[in-house]
Amino acid sequence: MAPTLRNLEPIVSLAKRRGFVYPSAEIYGGTGAIWDYGPLGAEMKRNIKNAWWSRFVHSEPSVVPLDSAIITRREVLQASGHESGFTDPLVECKDCHTRFRYDHLLEGQYGEVKKNKADQTQCPNCGGVLTEPKQFNLMFKTFIGPVEDEGSLAYLRPETAQGIFTNFRNVVDTTRQKLPFGIAQIGKAFRNEVTPGNFIFRTREFEQCEIEWFIEPDNILSKKTNSIEGHLRSASEWYDYFIQESMTWFQNHGVKKENLRLREHDKDELAHYAIAATDIEYNYPFGWSELQGIARRGDYDLKQHQKHSKKDLTYFDEVINERYLPEVVEPSMGVERAFLTFLIDAYEEIPEDEKDGRKKGEKVLRLHPSIAPIKVAVLPLVKKDQLPEIAGDIYKVLLKRWAVQYDAAGSIGRRYRRQDEIGTPFCVTVDFESLDDKAVTVRDRDTLKQERVEINKLEEFFIKKLVP
Numbered sequence: 001m002a003p004t005l006r007n008l009e010p011i012v013s014l015a016k017r018r019g020f021v022y023p024s025a026e027i028y029g030g031t032g033a034i035w036d037y038g039p040l041g042a043e044m045k046r047n048i049k050n051a052w053w054s055r056f057v058h059s060e061p062s063v064v065p066l067d068s069a070i071i072t073r074r075e076v077l078q079a080s081g082h083e084s085g086f087t088d089p090l091v092e093c094k095d096c097h098t099r100f101r102y103d104h105l106l107e108g109q110y111g112e113v114k115k116n117k118a119d120q121t122q123c124p125n126c127g128g129v130l131t132e133p134k135q136f137n138l139m140f141k142t143f144i145g146p147v148e149d150e151g152s153l154a155y156l157r158p159e160t161a162q163g164i165f166t167n168f169r170n171v172v173d174t175t176r177q178k179l180p181f182g183i184a185q186i187g188k189a190f191r192n193e194v195t196p197g198n199f200i201f202r203t204r205e206f207e208q209c210e211i212e213w214f215i216e217p218d219n220i221l222s223k224k225t226n227s228i229e230g231h232l233r234s235a236s237e238w239y240d241y242f243i244q245e246s247m248t249w250f251q252n253h254g255v256k257k258e259n260l261r262l263r264e265h266d267k268d269e270l271a272h273y274a275i276a277a278t279d280i281e282y283n284y285p286f287g288w289s290e291l292q293g294i295a296r297r298g299d300y301d302l303k304q305h306q307k308h309s310k311k312d313l314t315y316f317d318e319v320i321n322e323r324y325l326p327e328v329v330e331p332s333m334g335v336e337r338a339f340l341t342f343l344i345d346a347y348e349e350i351p352e353d354e355k356d357g358r359k360k361g362e363k364v365l366r367l368h369p370s371i372a373p374i375k376v377a378v379l380p381l382v383k384k385d386q387l388p389e390i391a392g393d394i395y396k397v398l399l400k401r402w403a404v405q406y407d408a409a410g411s412i413g414r415r416y417r418r419q420d421e422i423g424t425p426f427c428v429t430v431d432f433e434s435l436d437d438k439a440v441t442v443r444d445r446d447t448l449k450q451e452r453v454e455i456n457k458l459e460e461f462f463i464k465k466l467v468p
C-alpha cells in the first residue's frame with residue numbers, strides 16, 4: 001500500500017508522544033534541526049544499525065569494521081576536497097530574510113520558480129528580491145587544544161568515509177585483506193545544513209552506515225581474468241551489486257517495494273569525488289527524495305590522501321606483482337532517514353472497525369519485527385489471582401532475549417492499542433485459563449489472529465517468529 005500520509009504531522013506527533021524522537025534541549029526551546037531519541041527511538045535506531053551490520057558486515061565476506069574519530073584534522077578534509085568544495089549555494093530574501101538553497105529553489109522544491117520584471121528569481125515566500133548566491137561550507141569547525149586559531153582548527157567529520165580512507169594502509173597492513181574487500185563503519189556525521197527540515201529527514205547531526213568497497217580498476221582486472229579461472233566483478237558490476245543489495249535490504253525489513261525507486265545522477269549533479277552515483281529514493285509525503293546513496297568514487301580519495309600525506313597508499317597485488325590504487329564503490333545510508341522511512345512506511349490509520357475492538361482511525365505501526373523497538377508485550381488480564389506473577393515470570397524469561405514490555409494498566413483493549421501504536425508485533429495475554437492449562441494467548445498485531453501457546457514453549461515460539 002502506498003503511504004497515505006499527506007504530511008509528516010501524524011508521524012512527528014506520534015514520535016514525540018510515544019517517546020521515539022524529542023527536539024534536542026527542548027526545555028531551552030529545542031536546537032535547530034538536531035534531535036534526541038527517546039526510549040523507543042533509541043531501541044529502534046539500534047535495531048536499524050544492527051540489521052544493517054548483520055547484513056553488510058557479518059554476512060558479507062571480506063568486509064571488516066572500523067570505528068574512526070569524529071574530530072578530524074583539517075589536512076584530511078583539505079585533501080578530500082571538503083574544505084574547498086563541500087558547499088551549498090545560499091540565497092537570502094532581502095525583504096523577509098528567509099534563506100534558501102539556490103539549487104533547490106531552481107529545481108522547484110519551493111514551488112514554481114517565479115521571476116520579476118528585471119528577470120530576477122523571486123523569493124518563494126514573499127516575492128522579494130534575493131541576494132546573489134553565496135557558497136556556504138557545511139562543515140562544523142572546532143579547535144584542538146586551548147588556543148583557538150588557524151593552527152588548531154579541526155572539523156567534525158561531514159561523512160564517515162574519510163576515516164576509512166585515512167586508515168586504508170593500516171587495515172591492509174594489519175588484516176592482510178586481499179582485493180576486493182570492504183571497510184564498514186557506522187557513526188555520527190555533522191553538516192551545518194542551510195535548509196534543514198522535514199523532521200529528521202535533513203538534520204545537522206546524524207549517523208551514517210557506510211562501506212568503502214575497494215576493488216581492482218578495470219585495467220588490472222583484465223590482467224587478472226587472464227591469469228585466473230572464473231569471472232571477477234568489475235567496479236561497475238560491484239556498483240550494481242550494492243544498489244540491488246541495498247534495495248533488497250530495505251524490502252527485507254518491511255519497506256514496500258512500490259515506495260522505493262532508483263535514480264541515477266546526471267553527470268552535472270555528481271559530487272566532486274564521484275564518477276557515477278545512484279540514489280535509492282523513497283516516496284515521502286513531501287515527494288520522492290534520497291534515502292540512500294551508492295557512489296563510484298574511483299580512486300579519487302586514496303589518490304588525494306596519497307598526494308597530501310606523501311605516504312604510499314598503493315596496494316600490492318601479489319597475483320600480478322604490481323602496485324596500484326584501488327577503485328571504490330560506496331553505499332552510504334543515513335540511519336535517521338531510514339528511521340523516518342520505516343516509520344512512514346509502517347504507519348496506518350485503521351480504515352474500518354476490526355474484529356478485536358480496533359476502531360476506525362486508530363493508529364498501527366506495522367513495523368517489521370527486526371525494526372520494531374518492542375518485540376513482545378506481556379499483559380496479565382487482571383492485577384490479581386496470580387495472573388501478574390505468571391506474567392512477571394514470562395516477562396523475565398523473554399527479556400533475556402528481546403526488548404519486552406510488561407503492561408498491567410487499563411483494559412486489555414486499551415493495552416493492545418498502546419502496543420499497536422508503537423509497532424509491537426506480538427502481545428501475550430495471561431488470563432484465568434492460564435492457571436489451569438499453563439498456556440497464554442498470543443495476539444498477532446497484523447493478522448489479529450489469537451493463538452494459544454504453552455508457557456514453556458513460548459520462547460521457542462518467538463524464536464521462530466522473530467528471526468531477523
Ligand code: ATP
Pocket residue numbers: 159191193200201202203204205206208290291292293332333334335336337338
Ligand atoms: P542530500 O542530497 O539529501 O543532501 P547527500 O547526497 O548530500 O544528501 P550523501 O553525502 O550521499 O548525501 O550522504 C549519504 C546519506 O547520508 C544520504 O543518503 C542520507 O541518507 C544521509 N544524509 C546525508 N545528509 C543528511 C542530513 N543532513 N540529515 C540526515 N541524513 C543525511
